[in-house]
Amino acid sequence: MASAESAAQRWEELSRRWAAFRDGMHEFYVGPYRQMFLSEKRSEDDLFMIVVLGEALGVPDPAAFYSAELMPAVWDDFHAWHRRIGIPDSPLDHIACC
Amino acid sequence: MLLDLARSRRLLFVGGKGGVGKTSVSSALALAYARHGGRVLLVSTDPAHNLGQAWDQSLSDGATRVFTQENGHVDAVEIDPQATIERHFATVSATMMRLLPDRLHASAQQHLDQAKSAPGSHESAVLERIAELVETSRDSHDLVIFDTAPSGHTLRLLSLPEKLTTWTETLLASRDRSERFAAAARSVVGTKDDEPSADAELRRTLIARRDRFELLRGLVTDSLATSFIVVSIAERLPIAESIDVVQQLTVLGIDTSSIVVNRRSPSDAGDVLAERRAREEQHIARLRAAVGSIPLIQVPLLAGDLTGADSLSELAVCLTAAA
Numbered sequence: 001m002a003s004a005e006s007a008a009q010r011w012e013e014l015s016r017r018w019a020a021f022r023d024g025m026h027e028f029y030v031g032p033y034r035q036m037f038l039s040e041k042r043s044e045d046d047l048f049m050i051v052v053l054g055e056a057l058g059v060p061d062p063a064a065f066y067s068a069e070l071m072p073a074v075w076d077d078f079h080a081w082h083r084r085i086g087i088p089d090s091p092l093d094h095i096a097c098c
Numbered sequence: 099m100l101l102d103l104a105r106s107r108r109l110l111f112v113g114g115k116g117g118v119g120k121t122s123v124s125s126a127l128a129l130a131y132a133r134h135g136g137r138v139l140l141v142s143t144d145p146a147h148n149l150g151q152a153w154d155q156s157l158s159d160g161a162t163r164v165f166t167q168e169n170g171h172v173d174a175v176e177i178d179p180q181a182t183i184e185r186h187f188a189t190v191s192a193t194m195m196r197l198l199p200d201r202l203h204a205s206a207q208q209h210l211d212q213a214k215s216a217p218g219s220h221e222s223a224v225l226e227r228i229a230e231l232v233e234t235s236r237d238s239h240d241l242v243i244f245d246t247a248p249s250g251h252t253l254r255l256l257s258l259p260e261k262l263t264t265w266t267e268t269l270l271a272s273r274d275r276s277e278r279f280a281a282a283a284r285s286v287v288g289t290k291d292d293e294p295s296a297d298a299e300l301r302r303t304l305i306a307r308r309d310r311f312e313l314l315r316g317l318v319t320d321s322l323a324t325s326f327i328v329v330s331i332a333e334r335l336p337i338a339e340s341i342d343v344v345q346q347l348t349v350l351g352i353d354t355s356s357i358v359v360n361r362r363s364p365s366d367a368g369d370v371l372a373e374r375r376a377r378e379e380q381h382i383a384r385l386r387a388a389v390g391s392i393p394l395i396q397v398p399l400l401a402g403d404l405t406g407a408d409s410l411s412e413l414a415v416c417l418t419a420a421a
Contacts, residue, residue, distance in 0.1 A: 034286040041279035048272050055216045056209055063265055064216035065183070065223060066307060069190045070269070071213075072197040073300035075206060 042084070049074050049081050099393060100327075101418050103355055104131040104138075107325050109232065109242050109317065111256075111352075114329035115339045116248040119360040122404045123329045123397075124245035125152045126413035131241060132170035133414075139239040140164075140174045141231055143224055143255070144247035147176040154406040159227070165407050173239070175231065179223035186226065187214050197299070225258050229314050249343050256350055259315035266308035273301055321353035328357045330385070332378035341388040354392055357385065358417070361399045 052070045054061040061067055074081075104110065104127060112124035121142070128140040139161065142149040150157040153164040159178035163171060187210055194206045213219070228244070235242055246252040277297075318324050326347050330340040344354050359382060363374040386394065397416045402409040 030286050034283045037279045037283035037286065041276050041283065044272055044276040044279065048269070048276070051269065051272075053209075055213050060218075061213075061216060062218035063222070063262065064213045065186065065219040065226070066262065066265070068187065068210055068213040069193070069303050069307075070300055071190070071206070071209065072194040073297060073303075075194070075198055075202060 045074075045077065046081060046085060049077065053078075099395065099418075100127055100356065101130060101134060103325060103327075104136060104241055104243075105134075107241065107323060109244070109324040111244045111246055111252070111324070111326045112329060113246040113249060113252045113326060113343065115336045118329050118331045118336050119404075120329045121148050121152050121245050122410070122413055123327070123358050123360065123417065124243050125149065126410045126417050127327075128172045128243050129165060129407060129410050130414040130418045132165055132172045133167055135168065135170045136241055137170060137239045138172045139231065139235045139242045140172055140245065141228070141242060142174075142176045142245045143228065143252070144245065145179070145220075146247075149174055149176055149245055152405055152410065177224055177227045179220045179227070182223035182227045182230075183214060183219055186223065193299075221255060221258065225255060225262075225314075228255075229310055232314065232317065249339055253343065253346050253350070256318060256347075256352060259311045259318065260350075263308060263311040263315060266304050266311065270301070270304050270308065273297070273304070319351040325353050325355035328354060330357060330359055331361050332359050332381045334381060337381045337385050340385060344389050344392065354389075356393045356395055357389065359385075359394055359396045362396050363399055 050057065050059075051061075052067050052074050054067065055064045110124075110127070112120050112127070114120055124140060128138045132138050140149065142157075147157070153174060155162065155164055155174075157164075157174050157176045159175065159181045161173040161175050164174045165172040191207060191210055194210070195203055198206055232242060247255075328340050328343055330336045340357060344357075347354050363371040363378060365372050365375050382394070382396075395417065397413065400412055400416070402412060404410060404413060
């Protein structure tokens, strides 16, 4: 009875360890790909940010009239963005996010 | 000929070189059609407006009734790009304030003020107002006549819908890629990458934009809905420019329905004018050779000042009588 119970416990312990091992292996092999996808996404978003903020960054934007309506969506990410592309302080004098 | 055109089209653009009489011709045509029961919206897109002078009334960015006869009437608008810019940026500003935390409001507002004065905003605003007027006049008017700015401006303006459709498509494709990368990262192993709510709004904005540009482009390049009338005078430079405009319109896919040759000199009013007339014939021959089958409508030099409905009538008669 007791031995049956401990056998079940041992089995459970084993399967938990196995699952952890499997997850670890999965992460080991798959993690880099996830990072790759996320960094691709980030590059895409950074590019978008430049398009929308072009005028303020000193790049004349003939479509500024239309880019302006896209600003609300990128604004939140602005601070993270300029830090990420290697500008420590806000590149826009009038945007004091730092 | 021009009356049939007015009856059968939804939009007419009247264009050509500066100083050849675009405003008089578009006003006279509006008047002629209104007398036949047409409900006409006459819109000046030239920043240097003189539609008001032609009708002897002060006009604004909103419609002003300048002529009525039984069922027909003419409503005139002088597009004011600044008013459109103000309206547009007020809307954007409201959206931003709704989405952004309070501490960012002041900077966001400053940034918007910069975009407001960007070169190109002016042109976009004219286009925006054109699209708006085309949409809002759908039920209230039978025809919209645009009295346009000199050739170069107008050709650029008419090429904008296509360029901007491409612009919005490019940005939408960028959002699609970004979304697919995020989804791919999520599907590999659940990440803690939650969707920003702003992204959906961004997409909606872009899609609404694209649809509007495409609608306008579709309408302008539909030869059954839209025609371009080139106005010229029979002199060397205006004729050369007219030939050029017709070619560029063809490239843009816009139908040139007719060319009005304005202010033909009389043959029976002295030697100077008779000699001028002979020279004009040479220029017109060159025009005919270049534009082939597009009908030419010749209008004699008129004595009047061409202001107010009464004197526009005289031109209207010439325009609609000419074969």
